[in-house]
Amino acid sequence: MWSLKDKCIIAGVGMCGFFRHCDRTEASIAVEAILKALQDSGLTAKDVDGLITYTFNNDSVRPQEVAQALGIRNLRLWIENWNGGTVQASLLAIAVMAIEHGLAETVVVYRAAKHRSGRVRIGGAGQTADTGGLEQFLVPHGWANYFVDQAAGATRHMYEYGTTEEHLGAVALLAYANAQENDSAYAKGYGPKTMEEYLRSDYLAHPFRRWDFASEVDGACAYVVSRSDRAADLPRGAVYISALAQGSSPTLMKAGRYAQFDFAGDNATVGAAAYLAKDLFQRAELSPKDIDVAMIFDSSSFAVIKQLEDFGFCGKGEGGPFVASGAISLRGKLPVNTSGGLLAEGYMHGINLIKEAVLQLRGDAGARQVRDARTAIVTSGAASSLGGGIILTRR
């Protein structure tokens, strides 16, 4: 059995937002999310001795600042990682390993960003032309943000497998429908309602429309990791960290600060998920059919299709028909991104997908609740050539 299986739990989750615009600082919204997560786990800041965060181009708030605000007496673990959404499984792994080896007892993983109103915007607005490094080969052409890469990848998948714009639309429409049941979602009260409406909207980068991209938001999210022997103390029950894995394609992408180029080998149509799925399911001692609810890193609608294939929920090339079949809706056989995901709850680089998985497994997802959800998968960036996966379970 995997040596870290079920050794740790996610004891609580908290969120601030998500907003279209928030005037507060990243520190302020981070602390709010963290304090909510601590309250949710029956703990206080006094119990915290580990802080982990991750950023995309230096857009979060540093652990030191959070520790100072919370009055933490002895911070024994602090980690800041770049690389946005691909790192989530590794951050959870660090928390689990640290706790298992006595380096820390209570680790908070958090993420705060003002992507919509702040100085770092994923879509590239507000950035001057940065044409050094990898960007020298991309930006002069007008290949100037991360979404261009994903759009061109989708085009290749459509060519190889006959995936259609309606398949992308099915993912987008479901995300916005789920967000309507979620008070934290940026897109509550907003978004396309029908396939006609989706197809009528303009392309931003073919084949993607505005609804196919994860939504920039301001906000914060946090979760608390503890040893499993704390499970009995938790009023809402514990969610076990049953498996973690990361992996890459043998031909990794080139990633710059503002753009990436991920077309080596088969990377356009096969992502990191295909290379890490076996480790992940083996460690959990589960297979795809055992998963009750799936939080699939939806940086784009296409990313969902690609990962559902690569994790083995459907065959290669069958992702389009699979998502259009209704299988991934709230009442389907594999509900996906029940919060609205990164598309419609908001693009906080995947930490909010962990939050939603925890709520589902605890029975706290309200109108979005999937019946008898006992196992969940959360993926981190695994549509690109680098990524991870997490399996959470409920006893």
Place this chain on the structure above:
Amino acid sequence: MLNLPSPVPDMETRDFWDQAKHGVLTAQQCQACGSLQFPAYACCQRCNATDLKWSAVSPHGTIYTWTTVHRSPRAEFAGRVPYTLVVVEIDGVKGLRYPGLLVNSPPGQPKIGLGVTVTFEEISDGYRLPVWRLDGDEPESE
């Protein structure tokens, strides 16, 4: 001349841009094992040798994939939309792929598999950018 931002080369990529000014498309070639790679990497991906030279490759390729940008939040590109970007696989070198602008997009959508040829467009600061033209089209007169 296209009004596009110029690249900022570093020491390892300067020669790519110098050869582009002379109308030559190059890839990094490992002097130990002969492997070709693009974009620039710190060493040979196949054998890890560090002696790499920018060597000429075929100016012909096929469209591996594409996207058409319809909206850009960046001022430099907002006025050019819609424009088409392609990933081109170089003839005879499987897996050697280049990102670039397609300068003579057909009406409707470009097709994966169509033949393209590189052409070097003058942009700012004396640089010439390797962009792509669909085969079978007359070059436009300036």
